[in-house]
Amino acid sequence: MSRTALRICPLCEATCGLTLTVEGSRITAARGDRDDVFSKGFICPKGASFGAVDGDPDRLTGPLVRKDGVLREATWEEAFDAVAAGIRSVVERYGPHSVGIVLGNPNVHTMAGALYPPVLIGALGTHSLFTASTVDQMPKHVSSGLLFGDANAIPVPDLDRTDHLLLIGANPLESNGSLCTAPDFPGRLKALKARGGTLTVIDPRRTRTAKLADRHIAVRPGTDALLLAAMAAVLFEEDLVGTGELTPHLEGLAELRTAIGDFTPEAVADACDVDADTIRTLARELAAAPTAAVYGRIGSCTVAHGTLASWLVDVLNILTGNLDRPGGALFPQAATDRTPRPAGPGHGFRLARWHSRVSQYPEAKGELPISALAEEIDTPTERGEPVRALIAIAANPVLSTPDGDRLDKALDALDFMVSVDPYLNETSRHATVVLPPPPPSQSPHHDFAFNTLAVRNQVRYTRAAVPLEPGRMAETEILARLVLAASGMHGADPAAVDQLVIDQTLGKAVKEPHSPVHGRDPRELQDRLSGDTGPERRLDMMLRLGPYGDGFGARPDGLSLDQLLAHPHGIDLGPLRPRLPQPLKTRSGKVELLPEPIADDLPRLREALKRRPDGLVLVGRRHLRSNNSWMHNVPALTGGSNRCTLHIHPDDAERLGVRDGAAVRLKGAGGEVTAPAEVTEAVRPGVVSLPHGWGHDRPGTRLSHARKEPGANVNQLLDGSLLDPLSGNAVLNGFPVQLTPVT
Ligand SMILES: Nc1nc2c(c(=O)[nH]1)N[C@H]1C(S)=C(S)[C@@H](COP(=O)(O)OP(=O)(O)OC[C@H]3O[C@@H](n4cnc5c(=O)[nH]c(N)nc54)[C@H](O)[C@@H]3O)O[C@H]1N2
Ligand SMILES: Nc1nc2c(c(=O)[nH]1)N[C@H]1C(S)=C(S)[C@@H](COP(=O)(O)OP(=O)(O)OC[C@H]3O[C@@H](n4cnc5c(=O)[nH]c(N)nc54)[C@H](O)[C@@H]3O)O[C@H]1N2
Numbered sequence: 001m002s003r004t005a006l007r008i009c010p011l012c013e014a015t016c017g018l019t020l021t022v023e024g025s026r027i028t029a030a031r032g033d034r035d036d037v038f039s040k041g042f043i044c045p046k047g048a049s050f051g052a053v054d055g056d057p058d059r060l061t062g063p064l065v066r067k068d069g070v071l072r073e074a075t076w077e078e079a080f081d082a083v084a085a086g087i088r089s090v091v092e093r094y095g096p097h098s099v100g101i102v103l104g105n106p107n108v109h110t111m112a113g114a115l116y117p118p119v120l121i122g123a124l125g126t127h128s129l130f131t132a133s134t135v136d137q138m139p140k141h142v143s144s145g146l147l148f149g150d151a152n153a154i155p156v157p158d159l160d161r162t163d164h165l166l167l168i169g170a171n172p173l174e175s176n177g178s179l180c181t182a183p184d185f186p187g188r189l190k191a192l193k194a195r196g197g198t199l200t201v202i203d204p205r206r207t208r209t210a211k212l213a214d215r216h217i218a219v220r221p222g223t224d225a226l227l228l229a230a231m232a233a234v235l236f237e238e239d240l241v242g243t244g245e246l247t248p249h250l251e252g253l254a255e256l257r258t259a260i261g262d263f264t265p266e267a268v269a270d271a272c273d274v275d276a277d278t279i280r281t282l283a284r285e286l287a288a289a290p291t292a293a294v295y296g297r298i299g300s301c302t303v304a305h306g307t308l309a310s311w312l313v314d315v316l317n318i319l320t321g322n323l324d325r326p327g328g329a330l331f332p333q334a335a336t337d338r339t340p341r342p343a344g345p346g347h348g349f350r351l352a353r354w355h356s357r358v359s360q361y362p363e364a365k366g367e368l369p370i371s372a373l374a375e376e377i378d379t380p381t382e383r384g385e386p387v388r389a390l391i392a393i394a395a396n397p398v399l400s401t402p403d404g405d406r407l408d409k410a411l412d413a414l415d416f417m418v419s420v421d422p423y424l425n426e427t428s429r430h431a432t433v434v435l436p437p438p439p440p441s442q443s444p445h446h447d448f449a450f451n452t453l454a455v456r457n458q459v460r461y462t463r464a465a466v467p468l469e470p471g472r473m474a475e476t477e478i479l480a481r482l483v484l485a486a487s488g489m490h491g492a493d494p495a496a497v498d499q500l501v502i503d504q505t506l507g508k509a510v511k512e513p514h515s516p517v518h519g520r521d522p523r524e525l526q527d528r529l530s531g532d533t534g535p536e537r538r539l540d541m542m543l544r545l546g547p548y549g550d551g552f553g554a555r556p557d558g559l560s561l562d563q564l565l566a567h568p569h570g571i572d573l574g575p576l577r578p579r580l581p582q583p584l585k586t587r588s589g590k591v592e593l594l595p596e597p598i599a600d601d602l603p604r605l606r607e608a609l610k611r612r613p614d615g616l617v618l619v620g621r622r623h624l625r626s627n628n629s630w631m632h633n634v635p636a637l638t639g640g641s642n643r644c645t646l647h648i649h650p651d652d653a654e655r656l657g658v659r660d661g662a663a664v665r666l667k668g669a670g671g672e673v674t675a676p677a678e679v680t681e682a683v684r685p686g687v688v689s690l691p692h693g694w695g696h697d698r699p700g701t702r703l704s705h706a707r708k709e710p711g712a713n714v715n716q717l718l719d720g721s722l723l724d725p726l727s728g729n730a731v732l733n734g735f736p737v738q739l740t741p742v743t
């Protein structure tokens with residue numbers, strides 16, 4: 001007997017609604033939910049393989065605890081006893097900063113990852129926080145923090161209404177989009193073209209997205225900040241600046257003009273390898289379009305000038321009057337956002353409130369660069385204690401971050417490590433305790449993170465499609481128990497963690513004059529919360545306090561958990577709307593166009609005008625049927641074109657004596673790897689491309705399929721020292737490599 005169940009797909013940022021076919025506890029099919037208010041039936045090959053991902057026999061079914069050097073099956077009780085003992089002894093002896101926390105990408109794809117890590121960080125009080133953000137979008141957070149006063153205020157291109165999209169370093173036809181949640185991104189790009197709009201793509205590779213574009217600029221990797229600065233300079237020089245309704249909310253326009261005036265198209269053309277006329281055309285087209293949006297992603301972030309490039313993306317949106325207007329780039333308003341406070345000056349955004357112990361890297365958004373994780377463990381200094389215990393949640397930094405070989409050794413030297421991970425993989429194999437979450441079919445889902453980045457305001461919640469199997473523990477409970485174990489409250493009821501958050505949140509809300517519950521009794525509000533579990537009650541609370549919420553009765557038609565449960569395909573909250581100046585939290589209460597840290601970084605960009613790579617540089621790429629490091633164990637998603645090959649242009653291949661299919665050796669600052677060459681014009685001359693997340697040949701893992709075709713770990717080519725200094729983000733694109741054919 002089979003039945004169907006709805007489940008929001010957690011496998012990429014598009015958040016498609018799926019209809020799962022369930023037989024017993026197995027998912028035997030997945031199709032797009034045609035009634036989903038946002039995804040309207042769209043599904044990609046990864047979503048279609050939900051059942052295979054969910055049912056992978058290599059997933060761990062219960063906790064593992066290391067005894068006599070060997071990871072063995074254990075009870076949950078034994079596992080949490082070991083976690084409490086391991087972490088508390090390090091905290092008590094060496095202080096909180098000696099406990100590191102590593103948060104990986106899937107935390108933005110689970111409810112547990114949104115609800116508990118902030119509590120864990122607060123409870124431990126550690127400065128040793130490392131996340132996937134510093135191999136990803138930290139430059140965007142920093143530029144948003146500096147421009148708007150809020151690191152999480154990220155404008156999203158209005159894909160469905162724009163007339164002109166300038167897309168930089170993103171390949172949504174493979175990635176399905178990022179920092180821009182849009183189910184069926186490819187279809188939305190085609191619709192843009194069908195309504196007469198134009199698409200320009202800037203990418204050193206001729207990607208599937210670039211092929212769809214009206215114009216493709218194969219820029220030299222790492223030089224986007226120069227190109228964008230030149231576009232801004234043209235807007236000023238040719239009198240094309242039109243800030244329109246934004247004008248009263250802006251500060252520093254004249255200073256901006258002076259600061260970037262010398263980055264003319266003629267000055268940057270050679271460095272970018274894009275001729276000056278083309279750069280002028282790009283700027284004029286942007287200014288002339290009725291509406292336009294500039295959007296930058298991985299290729300504009302994970303580079304040496306990532307923060308400047310991210311800043312310039314928004315500067316261009318602002319100078320052309322496209323920020324915060326329909327068809328431009330707008331700030332979404334999610335249902336679980338906090339009650340919007342009245343517009344006015346805020347606390348601003350500060351960088352470098354503390355520094356890493358070894359290389360003295362400044363923190364950004366409370367985080368240290370994940371590239372510095374290994375040295376924070378393996379290098380003693382007189383400035384304090386190294387990291388001796390590690391809590392890794394949904395993270396595989398051995399493959400995802402620079403120099404996994406060094407990190408391998410560092411992790412082995414820890415006093416204690418716990419991994420919350422469904423797999424025994426390259427990272428979790430080092431753990432003292434592994435706590436496996438259930439497969440996604442057994443977890444409820446709501447997108448706390450991605451709704452704040454979605455091209456349409458909407459809200460959806462799906463309960464677990466399948467009940468928890470015996471012996472399983474919900475990931476929310478695992479993380480709640482982890483919070484208790486790490487903070488000296490081991491053994492307390494995990495519901496206490498949710499209760500604490502509810503008490504704090506309601507206690508604060510009733511004191512805020514702008515809150516819909518101002519002046520009410522928190523206990524009365526608490527009694528009104530609905531939901532079967534702590535996480536559901538927290539979701540209910542956030543919805544009801546949020547911008548569309550029922551305010552606990554103050555706005556009877558407003559949102560609540562009960563409303564969501566009554567609308568299993570979601571509730572549409574309308575297109576993105578202009579919101580300025582409300583989201584601004586800068587000290588001036590304005591958009592600060594030329595913040596000091598940015599101005600101070602411009603000389604470094606000027607230096608880059610002079611530099612040209614001596615030899616080849618490497619960029620990454622993504623494949624539709626893959627996701628970072630953890631989906632290579634699913635047979636349905638591997639093989640075919642999803643292989644770890646080195647793309648190289650025919651001219652370079654000929655010059656270096658590289659044959660298609662033959663092995664080549666790559667050497668970088670962090671080490672060497674070998675991969676088969678794929679000679680293709682999809683990559684520009686002077687640039688080679690290798691995907692990330694491969695290198696599944698380490699011992700001690702349980703990844704029976706992935707190890708058959710392990711691929712090479714591109715991040716071994718990096719030594720972790722190349723960073724964007726403002727954000728601490730790793731340079732993963734446009735770094736030098738040497739290549740030799742393997743004979
Ligand atoms: N060279 C290069 N390196 C890159 C990139 C690049 O473009 N080039 N991209 C970077 C980017 S953008 C990112 S986001 C990072 C990603 O790097 P990581 O944050 O390390 O994420 P993943 O590689 O996806 O590994 C995710 C881990 O979470 C586990 N997992 C899967 N589902 C769940 C779940 O439901 N719960 C829990 N607790 N765990 C789960 C998986 O088994 C795996 O161990 O990689 C970065 N690394
Ligand atoms: N199928 C699949 N989907 C995914 C993922 C995945 O691994 N596989 N990962 C998810 C994650 S965690 C993220 S963060 C997103 C990322 O989403 P995207 O940013 O769309 O990721 P990519 O496909 O890597 O596209 C980055 C593009 O930047 C180009 N590039 C490299 N260097 C430069 C440069 O210097 N300048 C310019 N202009 N371009 C450059 C690369 O050639 C590449 O085409 O994808 C998410 N979705």
Ligand code: SF4
Binds near residue numbers: 009010012014047176
């Ligand atoms: S596009 Fe992303 S969210 Fe949609 S089905 Fe594919 S993997 Fe899932």
Ligand SMILES: [Mo]
Binds near residue numbers: 105132136
């Ligand atoms: Mo990412």
